[in-house]
Amino acid sequence: MNEKKIILGIETSCDETAVSIIEEDQNDKIKILSNVVSSQFDIHKEFGGVVPELAARSHVEKIDLIAKKAINESGVNLKDVSAIASTSGPGLIVCLTVGLNFGKALSASLNVPFIGVNHLEGHALSPKLNTSLDFPYLLLLISGGHTQYLSVNGLGKYKRLGTTIDDALGEAFDKTAKLLGIEFPGGPKLESFAKHGDANKFKLPKPIINKGGCNLSFAGLKTAILRISSTLKSKQEKYDLAASFQKTIEEILEVKTQIAFDEFKKNNNKENKTFVIAGGVAANKGIRKKLIKVCKKNNFKPIFPETKLCGDNAAMIALVGLEKYKIKKFDNLNLPASPRLPLDENANSLKGAGVIL
Ligand code: KG4
Ligand code: ZN
Numbered sequence: 001m002n003e004k005k006i007i008l009g010i011e012t013s014c015d016e017t018a019v020s021i022i023e024e025d026q027n028d029k030i031k032i033l034s035n036v037v038s039s040q041f042d043i044h045k046e047f048g049g050v051v052p053e054l055a056a057r058s059h060v061e062k063i064d065l066i067a068k069k070a071i072n073e074s075g076v077n078l079k080d081v082s083a084i085a086s087t088s089g090p091g092l093i094v095c096l097t098v099g100l101n102f103g104k105a106l107s108a109s110l111n112v113p114f115i116g117v118n119h120l121e122g123h124a125l126s127p128k129l130n131t132s133l134d135f136p137y138l139l140l141l142i143s144g145g146h147t148q149y150l151s152v153n154g155l156g157k158y159k160r161l162g163t164t165i166d167d168a169l170g171e172a173f174d175k176t177a178k179l180l181g182i183e184f185p186g187g188p189k190l191e192s193f194a195k196h197g198d199a200n201k202f203k204l205p206k207p208i209i210n211k212g213g214c215n216l217s218f219a220g221l222k223t224a225i226l227r228i229s230s231t232l233k234s235k236q237e238k239y240d241l242a243a244s245f246q247k248t249i250e251e252i253l254e255v256k257t258q259i260a261f262d263e264f265k266k267n268n269n270k271e272n273k274t275f276v277i278a279g280g281v282a283a284n285k286g287i288r289k290k291l292i293k294v295c296k297k298n299n300f301k302p303i304f305p306e307t308k309l310c311g312d313n314a315a316m317i318a319l320v321g322l323e324k325y326k327i328k329k330f331d332n333l334n335l336p337a338s339p340r341l342p343l344d345e346n347a348n349s350l351k352g353a354g355v356i357l
Helices: 041-047 052-074 093-110 117-127 168-180 186-195 219-229 235-267 285-298 316-324
Strands: 005-011 016-024 030-039 083-089 112-117 137-143 147-154 158-163 273-278 300-303
Touching: 005 052, 005 093, 005 112, 005 235, 005 316, 016 052, 016 316, 030 052, 030 117, 030 316, 052 093, 083 093, 083 117, 083 137, 093 112, 093 300, 112 117, 117 273, 117 316, 137 235, 147 235, 158 235, 168 186, 168 219, 168 235, 186 235, 186 285, 219 235, 235 273, 235 285, 273 285, 285 300
Parallel strands: 005 083, 083 112, 137 273, 273 300
Antiparallel strands: 005 016, 016 030, 137 147, 147 158
C-alpha cells in the first residue's frame, strides 16, 4: 500500500501570495487541507495593472503570515510534510524569487525535497484536485498572461496546437473593462456588465478567425473597443459594449475550439476525449456555457476546475509538486526563477511583427 503524502505548495508569480497544503491518502485520493490566497488588488488598482516592485514587496511582507495560516488551517504538523513545491516560473522575476526562496528555506530546514513548479502546469492539472483526469487531453489555458490550446500528453509533456499572437484573453478582458471604467482586474465585473446589455448592439472584429488554425488574436478587437468606447454616451451603451465583447469572445472560442478539436484528433485516437478549460478566465460563465455546447456537438467531455481554483492559487502548485514527488523529480536549491517558462519548449514564438500564419 502507498503511504500518505503531504505537499506544501507556494505561489507568488504575480499578484497573489498563496500557500496550500494538500494530501494524497493511501488510496490515491487527493484532499485540499488548506488553500490560502491573498490578492493584492487594492495595491495595484490605482495603477490599472500589476506593479512588479510593489507586488514583490507585498509578497515579502505577507508570505510568513500566509504560510502560518495555511499550516494552522490544515491541522498538519510540519514534521509530516513530504515535500515543498514553489512556482519557479513563468512570472515576474522579483515576485517568483520570494516564493522560491521561502520554499527552499523551508525545505532545507525540514530536510524534505524541494520541487520547482511551472505555474502553467499548475493550471493545466488543476481539475485533478477535484476529479480524475487521464492523459492525453486537450487543454485551453486562458489566463491573464497566456492563451493556448495544448495537447497534454503527460506530466511535463505538452504539444502546443495554438496560441495568441498578441494579447492574452484575460488581458483583453481587463483592457476592455478599463476602457469601460471598470476597476482592475476588470474581467469578472465585465461579465456582470454584459448581463445587462444588448449583445447585438455593436459588431466587433474577430481577428484571424478564418486563418492561422487555432491560433488566436485579440489586439484588433481591443482597438475597435477603444474607438467605440470614446463615443459612448450612457451607462446602457457601456453595458451593450460589454455584452457585444463577451458574445464576440464566445464566438471566437467556438470557432477556434472546433479547429483545436480537429488538430487534437489527428494525433489522438483515444475513444473518450476530454477538453480541460483552465486559468482565471475559465471562471467566465458565458464562456463555460458556450464551450460545453461545442463539446456536446463534438463528443468531447468538458472539464473545468472548481471556480475558486481557476484563478491563481497554491493548491494547483502543490498538486504538480505531488505528481513530481511520486516520480522523485526533485530540484536543487540553486534552481533559478524563470520569467519565461513555456509548457512546450519546441513551439515557435508567434508574437511580434512579421508573424506569418
Ligand atoms: O490565472 P489567473 O488568475 O492569473 C494568471 O495566471 O494570469 O488569471 C487572471 C485573469 C485576469 O485577467 C482576470 O480578469 C481574468 O483572469 N478573469 C476573468 C474572469 N475571472 C477572472 N475574465 C473573464 N471573466 C471572468 N469571470
Ligand atoms: Zn495563473
